[in-house]
Amino acid sequence: MLKIISIAVVLLVGGILLFAAARPDFFRVERSAVIKAPPGKIFAQINDLKAWGAWSPYEKKDPAMKRTIGAVTAGKGAVYEWHGDKNVGKGRMEITDAAAPSKIVIKLDFLEPFEAHNTAEFTMEGKGEATTVTWAMHGPVNFVSKLMGAFFDMDKMIGTDFAAGLANLKSIAEK
8 A cells, every 4th residue: 555655646746747847938927907197107107216115016015125226226227126025035126128108128136035037028008098008027937936836826926916016006107
């Protein structure tokens, strides 16, 4: 009986490892919202890293988080670093492209609790009196992340935060 249980455990673990290995090597999570404001007004809130405290859902996950904003606070070259509890970890982001009023690209370097290097993109597409804002993040997926993804829906976890951030941004921009 012990031999059958051991074989079953080995097969189960092997199956999980094979399933994880077969997962995609890249990920992309995105959420969109329609905001009744011009693209420039929304762009200003995202492009200025000092403004993130008012709308970013990550700012509220650890109120004691240590934050450092570089000498350049907005536009290309602006840098924001954070170090917090297990809910936010430690990392750095830098705006690498800011094409007003339609697109902002950010290099994200997560250092703790897991190292990851991703890209976030915000796009603003104006139509009439409203703007469709899309917040996306994409990057490579290592084996550990693939294994975690077998048990946790990363799209749902990250996407929920993005949706909350866009809702916060909407309430600010529509004032």
